[in-house]
Amino acid sequence: MKFTMTVSPDFSPDYIAGWYIFNTWLQNQTKQAIHLELYNSFDKQREDIKADKIDLIYANPYDASMLIRDKGFVAIASPYRKTDEAVICVNSESEYTCVEDLKSGCTIATADDPEVSTIGMIMLEPADLSKENVTIEELKNYVMVAKSLIGNKADAGFFLKEAFDDMSKFIKSQIKPIVTSQISVIRHTFLIGPDFVNNSGICEEDFRQLINSMHESEKGASTLKSLGFERWENQDHEEAEFMIDLMDTLVS
Amino acid sequence: MSTIELKHHDQSTSSREVSDEEVPYPEGKLIVSRTDTRGKITHCNQSFVDMSGFEENELIGQPHYILRHPDMPAAAFKDLWDTIKAGNKWKGYVKNLRKDGKFYWVYAVVVPNVRNGKVVGYASVRRKPSRTKINECIALYKTMLAEEQS
Numbered sequence A: 001m002k003f004t005m006t007v008s009p010d011f012s013p014d015y016i017a018g019w020y021i022f023n024t025w026l027q028n029q030t031k032q033a034i035h036l037e038l039y040n041s042f043d044k045q046r047e048d049i050k051a052d053k054i055d056l057i058y059a060n061p062y063d064a065s066m067l068i069r070d071k072g073f074v075a076i077a078s079p080y081r082k083t084d085e086a087v088i089c090v091n092s093e094s095e096y097t098c099v100e101d102l103k104s105g106c107t108i109a110t111a112d113d114p115e116v117s118t119i120g121m122i123m124l125e126p127a128d129l130s131k132e133n134v135t136i137e138e139l140k141n142y143v144m145v146a147k148s149l150i151g152n153k154a155d156a157g158f159f160l161k162e163a164f165d166d167m168s169k170f171i172k173s174q175i176k177p178i179v180t181s182q183i184s185v186i187r188h189t190f191l192i193g194p195d196f197v198n199n200s201g202i203c204e205e206d207f208r209q210l211i212n213s214m215h216e217s218e219k220g221a222s223t224l225k226s227l228g229f230e231r232w233e234n235q236d237h238e239e240a241e242f243m244i245d246l247m248d249t250l251v252s
Numbered sequence B: 001m002s003t004i005e006l007k008h009h010d011q012s013t014s015s016r017e018v019s020d021e022e023v024p025y026p027e028g029k030l031i032v033s034r035t036d037t038r039g040k041i042t043h044c045n046q047s048f049v050d051m052s053g054f055e056e057n058e059l060i061g062q063p064h065y066i067l068r069h070p071d072m073p074a075a076a077f078k079d080l081w082d083t084i085k086a087g088n089k090w091k092g093y094v095k096n097l098r099k100d101g102k103f104y105w106v107y108a109v110v111v112p113n114v115r116n117g118k119v120v121g122y123a124s125v126r127r128k129p130s131r132t133k134i135n136e137c138i139a140l141y142k143t144m145l146a147e148e149q150s
Helices: A013-030 A042-050 A061-069 A114-127 A142-150 A161-165 A194-199 A204-212 A218-227 A237-250 B046-052 B074-085 B131-149
Strands: A002-007 A033-038 A056-059 A074-079 A086-091 A107-111 A135-139 A156-160 A175-180 A189-192 A232-234 B002-007 B013-018 B031-035 B041-044 B090-097 B103-115 B118-127
Touching (some): A002 A013, A013 A033, A061 A114, A061 A189, A061 A237, A074 A204, A074 A237, A086 A142, A086 A161, A107 A114, A107 A142, A114 A156, A114 A237, A135 A142, A142 A156, A142 A175, A189 A204, A204 A232, A237 B103, A237 B118, B041 B046, B074 B103, B074 B131, B090 B131
Parallel strands (some): A002 A033, A107 A135
Antiparallel strands (some): A086 A156, B031 B041, B031 B118, B090 B103
């Protein structure tokens, strides 16, 4: 039987090769045929999840909710000490110094990332801003969000903190953060689906042990490095359920 | 600073110091806590600890109303409990009392933690509220409180 693994489309392009290396490592360790399918679009990926075409996934917290509660996926691990945070930036020469300086009717640039958009909109609430009174400019990636700020097309832009931190010095010198989330409890999670649990011949606990001890071998550690992770950290079912409850409080 | 006597829905009372000094909500943070089905705190994050002014070990096992400010009408909490006990999400603006008597406003969202079809507790997440909404609530809660005390 051949399984399909995918990754939330918000991963950094710098790690594309890393996910292929991880897939190869995983196939060698599990002796299973696993195809890696990468998507540019959240919608297309969700279509395939709904059609039960996905067996293993590195999911964002949004999709983890649907995968665990509706599709019977099991949480295995999250990257150690890596949480999902968002940053709101403005043009570095702008007079905006805090969220409350932004006014109704302003333009917000975002990338196609529902999680960052949710956290970003929450951080705009203290300024009485919502989707009803701002113009959203949805762009393909965070570099385009930065360019929109630099070109004064948008008043503010939402960034995944990791993407903001990875921007070049040149770009960062032209934009400034006005608020950064410190949520700490929302994380991407590696999940396995019911077909993989039932048909791979590897029990859930053995698979969990395999992933969570990956950093202990030289090959595993170098594979993790190619993903930008130090190591995996176990995510048990209750931790994942609680994160889903928290996500539920953040969506209207 | 004044001392007030608070009466809670479980008929218990507590004596607390109250001042009119507001502590600003920390930028970008979420205050997270979890209670059992009776409202006793089972988990709280560092932001909760920092803003409450209590130590974590003073919070765990205590009823959530340890943060109740006397300016909050009982009807607001009745609505909260009626909503979450019915299995629904509650949202509202809450003025909280710190250990040192100061206060802070939050926008709170509370959801039931459902496991295997059964409610095992509640999760509450607070975020920074808008000043416009706080001002609306100050007026509304004052009216509600006056009605409750009349």
